[in-house]
Amino acid sequence: MVFFPVRQIEIDPFSLTLMPMQQEHLGALHGLSVALGWPHRHADWAANLDSGTGIVAVDEAGRVHGSAMTFSYHRDLSAIGMVIAHPKLARTALFRTLATEALEQSTGAAFLNACQQDVSFYRDLGVRSAAPVFRYEGFLPCGFSLARNVRPFRPQDRPRLHQLDQSGYCADRSRLVATLLEQSETYVIETCGHVTGFAMRRRFGRGHVIGPVIAANETDALSLTTSLMAGLAGQFLRLDTRQTEGSFVGFLAALGFRARPDVTTMTTTNLTFSPEIYAISGHSTG
Known part of the structure; x- marks a missing residue:
């Protein structure tokens, strides 16, 4: 089981708190994913939380601006997913902070499925390409x-x-x-x-x-x-x-x-x- 620590980060122009993902965050996360064109339903977010551990970035008003999840497979492998950041913060360090946090909290080896536009970003974090996935x-x-x-x-x-x-x-x-x-x-x-x-x-x-x-x-x-x-x-x-x-x-x-x-x-x-x-x-x- 992965436990994300609560801590403050400064993402201009916001002061955000990173905290463990809870059921009460799922409505906002679903709305965020809909805005970005993801197909996930609220129930799909809930299913992921049932089998994984997540982190969310929340501002002082309680608004959710992003998330990342880790799915720990015993002690030897973890999957990273549901890394999302609000479109208004797409050019800030929030996405990188969330992805890095999830990778650092993963156990053993880690893998993820990156959208094509994010492949070079993850390469910069030291993650290497392995195989394409066809939908x-x-x-x-x-x-x-x-x-x-x-x-x-x-x-x-x-x-x-x-x-x-x-x-x-x-x-x-x-x-x-x-x-x-x-x-x-x-x-x-x-x-x-x-x-x-x-x-x-x-x-x-x-x-x-x-x-x-x-x-x-x-x-x-x-x-x-x-x-x-x-x-x-x-x-x-x-x-x-x-x-x-x-x-x-x-x-x-x-x-x-x-x-x-x-x-x-x-x-x-x-x-x-x-x-x-x-x-x-x-x-x-x-």
Whole structure:
């Protein structure tokens, strides 16, 4: 668990207090993200606070001007996300202060998904580029059904899901996975009676997002993904992936989903990401 200390900073023309993010800050943060064109709902901010720790910059009148979050995955890895600053302070040191604070409070190695315009900024902080993340999104043109070897998650599958996620990320993300299980429709795929992959779908932004998807191969990843598309014909769907070629992304393109090199994953060390991760859980959590 990360604990952000309370302290004063001077960001011309404001005197701001950095303090731990609380539920009462989420309304203002949601309004700030809407103003910047982010798709996050208030519920999406709340979900992140359930699985991470945040810091906010508040002025003397109690107005929130920015935030940053850290998602600690045991003692060996942290994800940095939800770094946002009020547009009027975009040219001040606030964004840099928030990002630096989150990086300094992270445990072990850290990674983040940076918008393209922020990549050079994070490089200046000593974070290096690792891999692009492509956002596939659009209105699902057709319906799908549950694949033969895919079934809904059962409570007894929980230890295996944690094991698969830990293997994919080389880190213990149990707190995040627990939060996602509460919010998501979750399916698993079985091979010879053993769970070998899983995928989740939850409400997010304009519709639904699928992720994470962790599978042994593209065929299994497609079976999980199409199963989660069941009943969503005509609805808005999003999936974020580091996959750059193969039948998985070919299928998404065939649906007519637009692929955008939305963000770049950046790391503080030479992290590698498992090819078994076909969709990430989110830009902030990885």
